[in-house]
Amino acid sequence: MSEQNQIPEIFLKPYDPSEHEKNIYKMWEDSGYFSPENLPGERTETFSIVMPPPNANASLHAGHALFVTVEDIMIRFQRMKGRKTVWFPGSDHAGFETQAVYEKHLQKQKRSRFDMTNEELRSEIWDFVQENKSLMEDQVRSLGASCDWTRELFTLDDRVIKIVHDTFKQLEEDELLYRGKRTVNWCPKHQTSFSNLEIEHEQRTSKFYYFQYGPFVIGTSRPETKFGDKYVVMHPDDERYAEYEHGQKIDLEWIHGPITATVIKDEAGDPEMGSGVMTITPWHSHIDFDIAKRHNLDFEQIIDWRGKLMSPAGEFEGMNITDAREAIVKKLDEKGLLVKVDDTYEHSVPCCYKCNKEIEPQIREQWFVKTKPLAEKAVAAVDDGNITFVTERDERVFRHWMEHIEDWPIARQIAWGIPIPAKVCTECGHGMVDLDDSITECTTCGGSVAQDPDTFDTWFSSGQWPLAVTDFPDGSDFTEFYPTSVMETGKDIIFFWVARMIMLGIYRTGQVPFEKVYLHGMVRDKKGVKMSKSKGNVIAPSEIQERFGTDALRMGLMVNNAPGSDMNLDPDKVNAYKKFANKIWNITRFVLDSTVNHDYTTAPEYSAVDQVLNSELEAVVKEITDLMEKDRFDLASEVVYHFVWDTFASKILEDSKVYINSEGGGTAQHARQRLLIAHLVTSLKILHPFMPFVTETIWQELPEEMKDQEILMVASWPSK
């Protein structure tokens, strides 16, 4: 036996992922095949995915590992199928998220962002993000992502800002943008407003107070807002209060002495609730705001932006909300106005999703996007089949939200984001979009103007991400790859991101941004508990990769993980696929060992048994291909696993030993060798999207005669 006919030495010891993964990735990246223009062969049909850009502020978590796995499987499959594939990577400045992370850093240094100018803060965060960005990119690489790094984009790159600014301007021209004094969800800690999506509702039991308010008894859970309450509201049909007229003035004794209250009859008053009578605080309540608008009532701010009581509170001015509450109740009690206290009142309280502190509704002049016209077109796109959802459930969820959508406040009072290109009149408050910094006086009143200090909601710019990465409107990628093929992301951001991309994509281009939506579920720990730092059950992908290898992690995340359903990441399961990687390794060793002298030039003469095995192989390939086409990677990966282990290794390989070991060779042995080679090559190919590293490592060691391409990543998907 000559030297070059022996099997490669690396197969003499078990597969060690850490020895090969980095080199293999480098080979792929150096090959240029991540870029569509470099792919071998004639490719006409395109397949493109826009990567959900990971936050550039932290390490990857298990959710990232899942999306990289799913998208990489899609891309590798389509690449092998002969499509012109491109996967656009990116990184996200993640506005408020990143700023919140950075504020914690500042806190540790006993500093505060409120002592800094926006420019200083922005510059520090920029440096912080640049560091973490490359860390994040390396982790994406380590997961095997075959994305095109030459096309990488950061969400604060000029190209993105240009598109976002143009959209902003166009919305103004189309009268889909307005600046209005409206109730916003204000976080007193973070000093910014949020959209409804960014707040959480927490169930709490608190005290519900009943106070004598002239002839009425009013109920409230928030006595501290009641100083300015001079309107008393009831349902027009409430018989108990039929004697009172709408607009009637009533003199009564209140917190700071006698006041005159006005009766308002409004259908928002719920006769079933409390006494059926309430007073309203239009500045600090969505509902009250609406009532006040309907009846043209006065607005008065009671609580300041920091959550402290203001001058209407009299002697309570400057107190924070919780302290003031008890004090006010005490005073009303002393005045004999406290009727009773119900301390079993259950209600949900809006909280900041980040700090969990209570959200204080405030009126603030803000930019809003009118979303209804945009939403209608988005729903129409789904109706027309221009966008399909992989699961029906997601489509229903999407439709439901779209049909109940509200206008979108797009300004945030934070530094880390794209500044809003607008001027605001210092006298009348009028806002004007100003892309080229040319407006010097108010277009309404002629007053002086100032730069709007706010930045865009991250999701406003993220919503235009597919446009940015494809370089809308004139880029060649836009022409070639827009609409992209699939949007794959977490189901938790279907409203935040997916819905906004659809709306804004259609708005700017007239076309949907992607044809299909695949939403994955959440990754939880092995017991099914949501991972969180405070619970200490976070599983870092990098740790799993080190222990079991990236391929094993990918399989562990993929097998039996149905689209859209949550999954539990169990290290034991991942370990099973580590063993599987080694199994393939040893299958290869056996096949190479059994075919060292194989004559590739002679056509095999297959026996009847061989032919059955070959057709079974074809059938499995077909089954897997069909599942892949239907995005059922969870099932496809399981089928591959069982085919390779239970059929190929346990049966075919074992049965082959008698042929392989027989003396003298002959046509039966030759045919059997060819059959093993075909099975090996096909197995590596159909496994490649799921386990790219081990399959490519093996591929690089195979004799040239077995391969149709030097690199497995661009080899052709098996077919008849």
Added chain:
RNA sequence: GCGCGAUUAGCUCAGUUGGUAGAGCAGCUCCUUUACACGGAGAAGGCCGGGAGUUCAAGUCUCUCAUCGCGCACCA
């Protein structure tokens, strides 16, 4: 309040159009036979949450009840 999902082996979960119940882990009995002990052979384990219905046939479809979970909205 509106909507959605789950309930299958001891544990964590699959089961694509209805056609003899599957995986990983744990556990049991053998096997250190030259591809692999990161292995092999074999066995065990499930009235597929309860009830009703459609069907020749239901884990799979319909209804209902129970328990758990999630989303959205509202809350004086």
